[in-house]
Amino acid sequence: MRAITLLKGFIAMQDFMKGRYGVDDLTTALGAIGVVLTLIGTIFSLRTLSVIALLIIVLGLVRAFSKNFEQRRAENEAFHRLVARIPVIGDRFKGSPGTGSRPRSGGAGSAATGDLKRQARTAKKMWKERKTKAFLKCPNCGAMLSVPKGKGKIIVTCPKCHARMETKS
Known part of the structure; x- marks a missing residue:
C-alpha cells in the first residue's frame, strides 16, 4: 500500500514538472555555487553570505520551475558563451550539445534513463x-x-x- 502511495506521489510530481524548463547547466552551476557559499558562510559565520547563497539557490529553483523556455534557453546560452572564455572550464562547453539545446531531463527516453537501464541490465x-x-x-x-x-x-x-x-x- 505504501509503495502505491509513493508511486502516486511520483506521478503527481512528474505531472507538476510537465511544461516546465527543468535543470540545465546554468541551474546546476547556480546550485553548486549556492551550496559552496552556504558552506563558507556557515564555517566562517557570515550570515550575509549565507543569505546570498540561499537567494542563488532559490534563483536556480525558479529557473527550473519556469515555463518561459525561450528566456531560460537564452540565459543558458549566455552562460555557455561566458564560461567558454574561461580556459580551464571552457573546454567542457566548447561544441557541447548543451549550447542551445533543451535542458537536461531524466524523463522517459532520455540518455540518462538509457544509461541507468544499461547499468541495471x-x-x-x-x-x-x-x-x-x-x-x-x-x-x-x-x-x-x-x-x-x-x-x-x-x-x-x-x-x-x-x-x-x-x-x-
Missing part, C-alpha cells in the same frame, strides 16, 4: 553469472569483459578495442 547479468564468470574492465577503453573463472592466467582480447591483456581468472 549489466548488474543483473553480473549477479547471475557471478559463480562462473569473472568480470574486469578493459584498461584501454573501459568496456566490461567477462572471463571464465578458475582457468588460471589467461590472455584476454577486448572485443571493442582489440587490446590484449594478461589476467588471472
